[in-house]
Amino acid sequence: MTDKKTLPTEVPTLYIVPTPIGNLGDITQRALDTLTNVDLIAAEDTRHTGKLLSHFGISTKTFALHDHNEQQKAQVLVEKLLAGYSIALVSDAGTPLISDPGYHLVTKCRQAGVKVVPLPGACAVVTALSASGLPSDRFSFEGFLPAKSKGRKDKFLEIAKAERTCIFYESPHRILDSLHDMLEILGAEREVVLARELTKTFETIQGLPLAKLVDWVKSDENQQRGEMALLVHGYRAVSDDSLPEEATRTLAILSKELPLKKAAALAAEIYNLKKNALYKWGLEHLD
Template identity: 80%
Template sequence: MTDNKTLDVPTLYIVPTPIGNLGDITQRALDVLSSVDVIAAEDTRHTGRLLSHFNIQTKTFALHDHNEQHKAQALVDKLLSGLSIALVSDAGTPLISDPGYHLVTQCRQAGVKVTPLPGACAVITALSASGLPSDRFSFEGFFPAKSKGRKDKLMEIANVERTCIFYESPHRITDSLQDMLEVLGPDREVVLARELTKTFETIQGLPLGELIDWIEEDSNRKRGEMVLLIHGQREQKDEALPDEALRTLGILNKELPLKRAAAATAEIYNVKKNALYKWGLDNLD
């Protein structure tokens, strides 16, 4: 066990916590949580239950989305005064769609040592068991709450060849899958990973049209914490785009956002909007 005397240099520790199964916490995480002066927690009550389970007495400090920008400096001041602090979120690795960015940024700007610990992360856990390509992937956070925002985001990633990973909440999963169906089509392979490391862990991958039917068969499949993984566009030879269309796209893009320029050019030349959009991303400034 580490004690306070071994923490000679004031440090902000980034400490992952379990995403479900408490057995996934590391010994190093327990040592740090026991040894620091303060634990900055997204929800002190939630973290309090974790600490109580492991008989850790370290005091906590609330740091969440609504107060982080205001409170981060107070924590930096504590660090500069010689204290060490552990940053935790409710589950998984801090800063991955959780608070902590402002605190870490201010610590680095102030010259405070920041030490990350490896540990649980729903994104990587889901990817490792998904069966989707893992050599190139991107984590896109939560889907936008409104349908238009979701469709715009899906248009952005519709033609990328990497695996794209999103978080989604149970009450929006049906609407999000319907938007995915509209933009990506029924044949795109999608994996739903829910309740990872918990009793009812489920990892199901199907073509999107079939996945929607599968989810609708059982209301329990819409419950719990969810990760959605979308297979990238499979490599294929692009249809040749007319030179005139590319020239027009370039001209319109000087006055319009690329998405609107691609849509207008596609209508004029009767070519695929997504192909124009992808070409524009690769070739236009």
């Protein structure tokens, strides 16, 4: 069991503590120290968190805070904080508040003047994006897809012309239905990455044009299991064919001496083109 230490702040503090999304080795030493030394841990599922704490020999008391009771219980925790408690907020996996409970508690803490300290750590959104091969300079996390087909199609229509990478969570029992809805709205050629079971034994990260990805998932039931993220390549407003050859040649030359973003901006200024179109071309064609 980790020895108790003094927390680095004397004022009432809520700590936002990420926990592993699969591999227990991904928890940080700072997270372990915090979970050991706070007075109370607010957990999405106390039984689930109890197993994690037991694994690391941590005996701190837990308090249930989940989607169904957060609005009622948040004030109870704020009052404990104001009375001098230190509290850690955890979800079942990953970073709290990212499609997990915690928003109401953090909001009430800030309104009450309670110090909120976020710890960096595991997050499936960023983990998936970093290995997807999709543009990461602009992206948005869209949360879980709607349960009904109409809601999903409406969401895909909403992001159909978005030039950023869009990231969704999806459950295994809806993955094929969601991919079919996505195919209907976004088309067969839109590049989509399925990131499944991240950091776990059967981790899979597969990117394909949407029609091929649907067939790939359909052909292998193993790819229809586990926790999933879907990453959608942003809309290409300008096709490669519409970029003048001299502009892409200039970009290739400039990129040898300059960062791609700066090279794209200069080439765009020279040829009166959109720098985003040149930047995307560079991401896809230049080393």
